[in-house]
Amino acid sequence: MFTFSIPLAEPFNFNDAITSHGWWMLAPNVWDSKKARFYRTFPTRNNDTIVGCIYMEASCLQIVTEVELTETDQDDILHYVSWMFRVNERFEPFYTLCQTHNELTDLPMKRKGRLLRSPTLFEDIVKVLLTTNTRWNQTIQMAEKLTYHLGEKVHGFGREFYSFPTPQTILSAGEAFLMEHVRTGYRSHYILDAAHKAVNNPARYLQPSALNHFREIKGIGPYAMNTLAMIVGRYDGLPVDSEYKKHVIGTYFNGIAPSKSELESVYDKWGDYKYLAYWFDHYK
DNA sequence: TTCCAGGTCCCTA
DNA sequence: TAGGGACATGGA
Numbered sequence: 001m002f003t004f005s006i007p008l009a010e011p012f013n014f015n016d017a018i019t020s021h022g023w024w025m026l027a028p029n030v031w032d033s034k035k036a037r038f039y040r041t042f043p044t045r046n047n048d049t050i051v052g053c054i055y056m057e058a059s060c061l062q063i064v065t066e067v068e069l070t071e072t073d074q075d076d077i078l079h080y081v082s083w084m085f086r087v088n089e090r091f092e093p094f095y096t097l098c099q100t101h102n103e104l105t106d107l108p109m110k111r112k113g114r115l116l117r118s119p120t121l122f123e124d125i126v127k128v129l130l131t132t133n134t135r136w137n138q139t140i141q142m143a144e145k146l147t148y149h150l151g152e153k154v155h156g157f158g159r160e161f162y163s164f165p166t167p168q169t170i171l172s173a174g175e176a177f178l179m180e181h182v183r184t185g186y187r188s189h190y191i192l193d194a195a196h197k198a199v200n201n202p203a204r205y206l207q208p209s210a211l212n213h214f215r216e217i218k219g220i221g222p223y224a225m226n227t228l229a230m231i232v233g234r235y236d237g238l239p240v241d242s243e244y245k246k247h248v249i250g251t252y253f254n255g256i257a258p259s260k261s262e263l264e265s266v267y268d269k270w271g272d273y274k275y276l277a278y279w280f281d282h283y284k
Numbered sequence: 285t286t287c288c289a290g291g292t293c294c295c296t297a
Numbered sequence: 298t299a300g301g302g303a304c305a306t307g308g309a
Contacts, residue, residue, distance in 0.1 A: 185305025
């Protein structure tokens with residue numbers, strides 16, 4: 001076993017950082033809640049796949065692998081894990097707003113607010129596409145099939161894992177394969193468009209700073225766009241979907257549908273943190 | 285069977 | 298610019 005760690009300037013609750021968002025349920029993520037261990041695969045630069053086990057100890061994120069890593073691969077995994085857990089993100093401004101409004105005050109108290117993300121933006125773009133116009137259980141199934149059929153199988157920590165497929169692999173598989181085996185339906189075309197853009201212009205589509213270009217990917221509409229904005233740490237937009245509407249109409253409008261602008265202005269007072277306010281208002 | 289889900293695209297008028 | 302049908306899939 002090989003262990004390395006990430007010191008945390010701002011400690012947080014590990015369990016909450018994983019489970020505040022449903023991403024932990026999507027392959028290749030594996031969460032052992034009893035042991036408080038998070039497992040998943042990471043790509044290496046020579047196209048290998050590494051299984052990492054992550055847990056928190058002594059104000060550090062600890063990362064364990066069963067194989068020895070090159071310094072470069074270790075640096076890459078440190079970078080991936082820091083990104084996934086938003087280690088360098090500061091939540092103080094949001095916490096201050098919670099105190100000012102005297103709402104969601106358990107968030108600053110428990111150091112909550114982190115929403116888990118994937119090691120790569122490509123994985124998150126695909127996963128957001130998998131959440132559109134379907135039920136959550138089906139999203140889970142599609143992610144499972146995507147990694148099973150197109151990921152690389154690797155053994156670690158007493159079980160089998162699959163990597164999240166690269167854009168190249170998805171492109172090679174093609175639309176018919178996605179339809180038949182991954183059961184992504186009409187989304188297959190969108191996933192391929194994302195893969196195509198990732199391969200041909202990574203600088204334009206795979207950087208957090210490229211947020212404005214995500215909308216050019218087929219299948220990324222307003223809901224998906226604001227979800228991806230959340231992924232890169234911008235919380236000023238809302239993921240207005242059936243779930244949002246159900247929550248807001250039920251909670252703030254006595255079950256009677258208001259106008260579109262009323263529906264979308266419920267969280268205005270949260271300014272740059274509307275997404276987090278909605279999210280934790282809904283899933284508290 | 286029919287409906288619809290943590291939507292988006294695209295064609296009309 | 299807004300409205301509405303089509304789209305793959307699978308569970309209720």
